Amino acid sequence: MTTAAALDGTCDVMGLHRTALAVREHVLAIAAGPIGTHVGGSLSVTDILVALYREVLRVRPAEPDWPERDRFVLSKGHASAALYATLAECGFFPVEELATYGRAGGRLMAHPTRAVPGVEFATGSLGHGLSLATGLALVAQREERAHRVFVVMGDGELQEGSVWEAAMAAAHYGLNNLTAVVDRNRLQINGSTEDRMSLGPLADKWRAFGWQVSEVDGHDFTTLVPALRTPAAGGPKLLIADTVKGRGVRHLEHRKQGHFARLGPQAYERALGALREAA
Numbered sequence: 001m002t003t004a005a006a007l008d009g010t011c012d013v014m015g016l017h018r019t020a021l022a023v024r025e026h027v028l029a030i031a032a033g034p035i036g037t038h039v040g041g042s043l044s045v046t047d048i049l050v051a052l053y054r055e056v057l058r059v060r061p062a063e064p065d066w067p068e069r070d071r072f073v074l075s076k077g078h079a080s081a082a083l084y085a086t087l088a089e090c091g092f093f094p095v096e097e098l099a100t101y102g103r104a105g106g107r108l109m110a111h112p113t114r115a116v117p118g119v120e121f122a123t124g125s126l127g128h129g130l131s132l133a134t135g136l137a138l139v140a141q142r143e144e145r146a147h148r149v150f151v152v153m154g155d156g157e158l159q160e161g162s163v164w165e166a167a168m169a170a171a172h173y174g175l176n177n178l179t180a181v182v183d184r185n186r187l188q189i190n191g192s193t194e195d196r197m198s199l200g201p202l203a204d205k206w207r208a209f210g211w212q213v214s215e216v217d218g219h220d221f222t223t224l225v226p227a228l229r230t231p232a233a234g235g236p237k238l239l240i241a242d243t244v245k246g247r248g249v250r251h252l253e254h255r256k257q258g259h260f261a262r263l264g265p266q267a268y269e270r271a272l273g274a275l276r277e278a279a
Helices: 004-008 013-031 038-058 077-089 095-100 129-142 163-171 200-210 221-229 266-278
Strands: 071-074 149-154 178-184 213-218 235-242
Touching: 004 038, 013 038, 013 071, 013 077, 013 095, 013 235, 038 077, 038 178, 038 221, 038 235, 071 077, 071 129, 129 149, 129 163, 129 178, 200 213, 200 235, 221 235, 221 266
Parallel strands: 071 149, 149 178, 178 235, 213 235
Antiparallel strands: none
């Protein structure tokens, strides 16, 4: 959302932390619901989403289809709990609706769909988000429109060949209106990304494809917000955001067991207590 802070180059760090805590609390509440959710990746991407929606994206929650809005694609759609919680905290729909996550007849499905205000595409089939975002950015470029396009990917999905086809196309067309972010938490469903299919040297690979690359702390708003705000020059931009899977809940951090969870009452209270203690 466009804010006074965004216009003068600063950001409300304390406000961002408060929103991020609220989002993480919602994620845990969703995980304690009847179907559970992807906890670890939702907690790792929370600060990125909060930074985007609170300080970077030009959007209007009351008018989600505003033609001049910036476009955002959550390629790692399994982190829907974090996206829904962020959208709700930013006013796209009532916070109370989060309690309907995964319920029959509701619109908050386990992966995002266009039925949810603020969602541009149904996502979650990994490896597709960058292609979608590249298409949006190419259309904007050709129609000489001023909005920017952002996409957040998980690091595990970079093992998909379609990601690199899109990366090549985005650079070929010089899409300086496109910013991609990798949620680099180094874990996927079956273990370490580097054990399953090594991604390194990740920054050098993207540079070789013609992207402007920066590496940032994905949990530090003072560096994350400026990096997201600054557009690339001459081509697309990639941020490799160093994050922690399960961020904020110490006994879930860095653990593949936290990839997906349905928290029982005791587990939920323990996780919520750990989150608030660390805040």
